Amino acid sequence: MQAPEPGACRPQQPGGPPALSFAVEAQDGAARAGCLRTPHGAVETPAFMPVATYGAVRGVAPDELALAGAQMLLANTYHLHERPGEAVIAGCGGLHGFTGWRGPWLTDSGGYQVTSLAGSARVDEDGVTFASPVDGTRRQLTPEGAVAIQEALGSDVAMVLDECVPAGGDDGAARVRAAMDRTLRWAERSRNARRRDDQWLFGIVQGGTDTTLRRHSARLTQGLGFDGYAHGGLGLGEVAARRAELVALSNEELPADAPRYLMGLGRPLDLVDGIAAGVDLFDCVMPTRHARHGVLFTRAGLLRLRNARYREDRLPPDPDCDCPTCARFSRAYLRHLLQAGESLAGRLASLHNLRFYLRLMQDARAAIRAGRFAALRAEVAGRGDDPLP
Amino acid sequence: MQAPEPGACRPQQPGGPPALSFAVEAQDGAARAGCLRTPHGAVETPAFMPVATYGAVRGVAPDELALAGAQMLLANTYHLHERPGEAVIAGCGGLHGFTGWRGPWLTDSGGYQVTSLAGSARVDEDGVTFASPVDGTRRQLTPEGAVAIQEALGSDVAMVLDECVPAGGDDGAARVRAAMDRTLRWAERSRNARRRDDQWLFGIVQGGTDTTLRRHSARLTQGLGFDGYAHGGLGLGEVAARRAELVALSNEELPADAPRYLMGLGRPLDLVDGIAAGVDLFDCVMPTRHARHGVLFTRAGLLRLRNARYREDRLPPDPDCDCPTCARFSRAYLRHLLQAGESLAGRLASLHNLRFYLRLMQDARAAIRAGRFAALRAEVAGRGDDPLP
Numbered sequence: 168m169q170a171p172e173p174g175a176c177r178p179q180q181p182g183g184p185p186a187l188s189f190a191v192e193a194q195d196g197a198a199r200a201g202c203l204r205t206p207h208g209a210v211e212t213p214a215f216m217p218v219a220t221y222g223a224v225r226g227v228a229p230d231e232l233a234l235a236g237a238q239m240l241l242a243n244t245y246h247l248h249e250r251p252g253e254a255v256i257a258g259c260g261g262l263h264g265f266t267g268w269r270g271p272w273l274t275d276s277g278g279y280q281v282t283s284l285a286g287s288a289r290v291d292e293d294g295v296t297f298a299s300p301v302d303g304t305r306r307q308l309t310p311e312g313a314v315a316i317q318e319a320l321g322s323d324v325a326m327v328l329d330e331c332v333p334a335g336g337d338d339g340a341a342r343v344r345a346a347m348d349r350t351l352r353w354a355e356r357s358r359n360a361r362r363r364d365d366q367w368l369f370g371i372v373q374g375g376t377d378t379t380l381r382r383h384s385a386r387l388t389q390g391l392g393f394d395g396y397a398h399g400g401l402g403l404g405e406v407a408a409r410r411a412e413l414v415a416l417s418n419e420e421l422p423a424d425a426p427r428y429l430m431g432l433g434r435p436l437d438l439v440d441g442i443a444a445g446v447d448l449f450d451c452v453m454p455t456r457h458a459r460h461g462v463l464f465t466r467a468g469l470l471r472l473r474n475a476r477y478r479e480d481r482l483p484p485d486p487d488c489d490c491p492t493c494a495r496f497s498r499a500y501l502r503h504l505l506q507a508g509e510s511l512a513g514r515l516a517s518l519h520n521l522r523f524y525l526r527l528m529q530d531a532r533a534a535i536r537a538g539r540f541a542a543l544r545a546e547v548a549g550r551g552d553d554p555l556p
Numbered sequence: 557m558q559a560p561e562p563g564a565c566r567p568q569q570p571g572g573p574p575a576l577s578f579a580v581e582a583q584d585g586a587a588r589a590g591c592l593r594t595p596h597g598a599v600e601t602p603a604f605m606p607v608a609t610y611g612a613v614r615g616v617a618p619d620e621l622a623l624a625g626a627q628m629l630l631a632n633t634y635h636l637h638e639r640p641g642e643a644v645i646a647g648c649g650g651l652h653g654f655t656g657w658r659g660p661w662l663t664d665s666g667g668y669q670v671t672s673l674a675g676s677a678r679v680d681e682d683g684v685t686f687a688s689p690v691d692g693t694r695r696q697l698t699p700e701g702a703v704a705i706q707e708a709l710g711s712d713v714a715m716v717l718d719e720c721v722p723a724g725g726d727d728g729a730a731r732v733r734a735a736m737d738r739t740l741r742w743a744e745r746s747r748n749a750r751r752r753d754d755q756w757l758f759g760i761v762q763g764g765t766d767t768t769l770r771r772h773s774a775r776l777t778q779g780l781g782f783d784g785y786a787h788g789g790l791g792l793g794e795v796a797a798r799r800a801e802l803v804a805l806s807n808e809e810l811p812a813d814a815p816r817y818l819m820g821l822g823r824p825l826d827l828v829d830g831i832a833a834g835v836d837l838f839d840c841v842m843p844t845r846h847a848r849h850g851v852l853f854t855r856a857g858l859l860r861l862r863n864a865r866y867r868e869d870r871l872p873p874d875p876d877c878d879c880p881t882c883a884r885f886s887r888a889y890l891r892h893l894l895q896a897g898e899s900l901a902g903r904l905a906s907l908h909n910l911r912f913y914l915r916l917m918q919d920a921r922a923a924i925r926a927g928r929f930a931a932l933r934a935e936v937a938g939r940g941d942d943p944l945p
Contacts, residue, residue: 250892
């Protein structure tokens with residue numbers, strides 16, 4: 168499925184760049200194409216990371232992900248901490264030995280999940296205290312603890328613990344400001360806690376939708392000195408154009424030679440907007456979650472398999488796609504599997520949607536190197552990919 | 557994974573056997589190895605058919621089934637009649653065009669599912685009347701209708717509609733006898749209703765656990781003249797040794813040159829017992845259902861993944877297995893996926909269990925051809941595969 172990419176990460180030479188390195192190799196406006204090297208392989212950027220919450224992309228096997236063009240996966244620190252626990256994973260050779268995905272892994276810090284999933288979470292200066300949904304015991308996640316867990320998991324890229332609060336409400340501005348300040352203090356503690364030098368650690372820019380706060384957060388996070396930087400707390404309801412502007416402005420404060428990661432977004436248009444603002448890494452559950460609901464991405468727009476018009480449709484889901492699902496199965500069959508509650512539906516649809524996202528990233532890298540990224544962005548914007556509410 | 561089998565079905569020569577044919581090629585006691593030819597390919601017998609209720613084995617793709625050694629799949633006529641309906645499948649090129657499995661298909665008649673699943677089913681001489689669980693409408697399944705549906709589905713082997721009643725109760729013997737007699741009348745109507753000559757039609761032997769009834773049923777079903785014969789109504793609680801005896805005695809009444817199918821059974825020991833009694837075809841949900849519950853078949857016995865002893869076990873599920881799951885994943889990882897509710901667990905475990913069953917059939921065929929089937933049977937019996945209750 169994957170053709171060799173012109174300008175792809177070149178094999179490392181003896182005396183070449185160190186195992187952890189990032190290089191921007193081409194630029195088109197603020198959009199950039201580069202290579203992120205990790206101890207477990209190189210990642211062509213801009214890159215999209217499929218989400219493997221528990222160390223597995225729902226229903227999809229590692230070899231299928233590689234064939235679809237995935238280079239790095241994202242796992243959720245909080246979920247793996249709860250189940251099976253980082254000690255089990257460390258005992259089985261870390262994420263790479265445990266899961267069957269031998270390529271690069273990025274882990275989030277767990278903060279977002281703890282506060283949004285563990286209902287009774289309480290945040291103070293120490294960290295986040297919560298009741299484990301698995302066994303009900305009180306637990307605490309601190310900046311130091313989040314680093315230690317991720318070091319035990321052995322991911323290639325770790326994230327600092329951040330506090331992410333929704334904007335809005337009477338005291339909205341003050342809360343966003345306080346969370347941003349705390350995130351900075353936690354970032355410093357995280358940086359001081361790291362023990363491994365074979366793992367990237369990324370700082371996280373916060374500050375809600377306030378331009379001044381986000382620039383300030385980016386400047387100070389950069390001052391702490393991280394290997395890379397992420398934009399957090401976005402995709403929470405703000406207008407897309409506003410978000411792109413916030414990311415672009417924050418990026419001006421970040422070192423040009425460090426990788427930048429826009430967390431948790433999103434639609435194909437969000438990805439190209441992010442790339443246009445100078446972002447290198449993305450993750451989102453959208454392609455796999457949409458797939459499980461029978462919503463397929465195509466260049467012609469979203470295809471909703473539940474629609475009765477596909478009942479006897481013998482065409483492949485996307486005649487323009489080179490994935491195994493489109494090579495072998497019809498819309499009618501996928502629709503039937505979905506209606507019958509067969510898990511194969513989600514698996515085959517996920518494979519397609521992931522290929523769609525990963526191919527978009529391949530196209531973006533090629534477009535940047537060829538100086539025609541604006542045309543690709545316009546094409547994606549013209550598609551009107553309307554996400555599920 | 558699959559090595560070419562010595563003595564496997566030879567390629568068809570011009571002027572060779574017709575598209576529908578069965579030949580016994582080797583015999584070892586009553587056990588026999590042969591070749592069943594269908595319009596969509598040849599099947600080495602004895603063969604195990606994975607169950608693809610809705611036209612898909614839960615979570616497993618057609619190419620994976622072929623790699624595991626599957627040659628023929630079983631689909632459920634009743635389920636496909638309800639959803640998506642045989643007209644949709646016929647419009648998409650039959651089961652072979654619709655599902656992505658281009659090899660041979662066997663369909664059951666739907667009778668068993670109608671009476672056991674559609675709660676309000678009522679059986680009379682015409683057929684079975686039931687309320688559709690999909691839309692609540694009253695429907696009737698007749699012997700003629702069951703043939704017509706299966707002809708529309710385009711399976712390679714179709715089954716006559718039979719009436720299957722559990723033995724036991726005050727009027728048990730009378731009910732079993734009446735159901736056997738009705739099955740004979742329905743078999744004749746089914747035979748007279750067939751329109752396609754490119755599809756096998758199998759009669760079904762009934763008669764509960766009564767030797768005389770089953771022999772009688774076999775003799776009269778044979779007299780009606782079918783392409784093959786099945787043993788129905790077994791695996792409903794009778795002792796395994798008694799079942800093997802009933803099958804062996806009925807087989808004496810059936811033509812030696814027609815294929816024989818033991819429906820819905822079962823454990824690895826049930827399969828080798830069936831083969832020893834002269835059976836050629838098997839199907840059962842056990843390998844895939846056990847897989848979804850985390851129970852794996854191995855030559856050393858059943859491996860129950862939920863057991864805490866496998867928490868950090870880095871061994872493959874079955875070190876003796878050549879399936880992709882055992883090649884790439886550990887017990888610890890599979891156990892984790894299962895505990896986390898990840899559907900990949902069921903998929904990977906199904907792939908292993910199916911490979912175990914299909915490899916057992918390969919071993920059985922080779923053993924029969926080599927005149928050492930009794931040794932294989934003794935080995936399987938010595939394992940004590942204890943199924944889930």
